[in-house]
Amino acid sequence: MTPVATPFFFYLLSGLAIAGGLLVITRRNAVHSALALIVTLLAVAGLYLMLYAPFVAGVQIIVYAGGIMVLFLFVIMLVSLERTIKERQFNRMWPVGLFAACALLALFMSVFAKGRALFPDRVPPPPEASNTQQIGVMLYGNYMFAFEIASLLLLVAILGAVIMAKKRI
Amino acid sequence: MVPITTIHYLVVAAALFVLGVIGVLTRRNVVIVLMSIELILNAVNLNLVAFSRMWGGLQGQVFSIFIVVDAAAEAAVGLGILIAFFRNKETINVDEIDLLKW
Numbered sequence: 195m196t197p198v199a200t201p202f203f204f205y206l207l208s209g210l211a212i213a214g215g216l217l218v219i220t221r222r223n224a225v226h227s228a229l230a231l232i233v234t235l236l237a238v239a240g241l242y243l244m245l246y247a248p249f250v251a252g253v254q255i256i257v258y259a260g261g262i263m264v265l266f267l268f269v270i271m272l273v274s275l276e277r278t279i280k281e282r283q284f285n286r287m288w289p290v291g292l293f294a295a296c297a298l299l300a301l302f303m304s305v306f307a308k309g310r311a312l313f314p315d316r317v318p319p320p321p322e323a324s325n326t327q328q329i330g331v332m333l334y335g336n337y338m339f340a341f342e343i344a345s346l347l348l349l350v351a352i353l354g355a356v357i358m359a360k361k362r363i
Numbered sequence: 364m365v366p367i368t369t370i371h372y373l374v375v376a377a378a379l380f381v382l383g384v385i386g387v388l389t390r391r392n393v394v395i396v397l398m399s400i401e402l403i404l405n406a407v408n409l410n411l412v413a414f415s416r417m418w419g420g421l422q423g424q425v426f427s428i429f430i431v432v433d434a435a436a437e438a439a440v441g442l443g444i445l446i447a448f449f450r451n452k453e454t455i456n457v458d459e460i461d462l463l464k465w
Contacts, residue, residue, distance in 0.1 A: 204367045208375040215379050215402055219386035224394045231398050234379070238405050241372065245416040250408070250424050257431050262401065262438045269442040270394055273449045278456070284389045285458050291388025295381050302377040306370060313370045318419060325421070332425050344432045351436035358443030361450070 204244060211237035222279055224270045228263060235259045249326045372413035380406035391456045397441050404434045 214234030221227045235258045242251035285291075333341050379402055386399025408427040415423025449455055452462075 200367050201365065204371065208371075211375065212378050212382070215382035218395070218398055218402060219382055219390060221395075224392055227395050227398055231401065234402065235405065238379075238409055241375070241409060242412055244367075245372070245412050247412045247415070247424050247427075250412055250427050253428055253431055254408075257435060258401070258405075262435055265438055265442060266394065266398065269445060272446060273394070273455050275453075275455070278392060281456075283391060285391050288389040292385060295385040295388060298384060299377065299381040302381070303374075306373060306377070310370065313368060313373075314417070315366075315368060317366050317368060318417065321419065325424075328421050329424055329428070332421055333428070337425055337429075340429060344429055347436050348432060351439045355439040355443035358440065359446045 200244065203240070207237045207240040207244070210234070211241070222283055224274070224278075225267070228266050228270060231266075232259050232263050235263070246321055247325065249329050369413050369417040372409060376406040376409040376413070379403075379409065391458060393445050393455045393457055393460070394442075396457060397438065397445075400441075401434060401438065404430055404437075 211234050214230045214232075214237060217230035218227045218234065221230065235254060239251040239254040239259070242248075242254060383399040383402035383406065386402065387396055390396055390399065408430050411423040411427045411430070413423075415421060415427075445455065448460065452459070454460070
């Protein structure tokens with residue numbers, strides 16, 4: 195199956211992702227930022243689909259857009275203050291931060307420009323086998339130990355979050 | 364049109380990463396700082412998946428799943444800390460969170 199109009203969808207999705215990211219860091223109201231972040235996450239999930247990674251795209255939509263963003267919206271609701279919207283949104287050192295971030299972007303771009311020859315110009319052929327099954331085999335084969343450590347990490351995170359948010363321990 | 368290769372994805376991921384860094388360094392609202400960290404983790408994930416497509420293996424995708432797990436844990440603990448802090452100090456501005464500064 196040959197992909198259709200790949201450049202168009204790539205530019206559409208990456209434009210959506212970057213526009214969403216810009217809105218995340220510029221909006222005054224945290225709820226608007228969260229909604230823009232959801233747009234970015236869905237666009238990045240579309241990019242994963244274009245990279246033949248349907249399982250990662252599904253995880254992105256279910257865990258990020260479905261789980262983490264709901265958590266963010268709940269916390270915004272719990273800690274919302276009217277005066278936060280009215281006061282200054284950027285800290286006093288924002289020119290320094292902006293300069294540092296632009297320097298970082300220039301560093302990335304110069305690295306990409308210098309290492310351009312390392313990346314192949316042709317598009318690799320699409321993979322044949324089923325992606326989800328292969329990822330499952332790898333997770334329960336080679337990466338078994340890391341998988342168990344991840345479950346332990348999640349358990350610790352649950353305990354930490356509950357203890358932090360509890361009024362009295 | 365130019366075919367879309369790995370470098371295109373890397374440039375998009377770099378742009379998302381820098382947007383996240385700008386958010387972390389300049390915003391005052393802690394919730395938006397945490398969202399910017401999510402942006403950074405997404406950029407890293409996009410890089411990993413693009414490289415996994417370039418090399419034809421699946422290791423990058425497995426790693427990106429582990430990074431999603433990390434992001435979930437980080438968001439849960441960070442927001443828990445934020446709620447505990449908000450209960451004590453009634454503020455969510457980063458520059459007013461200075462209990463450790465004397």
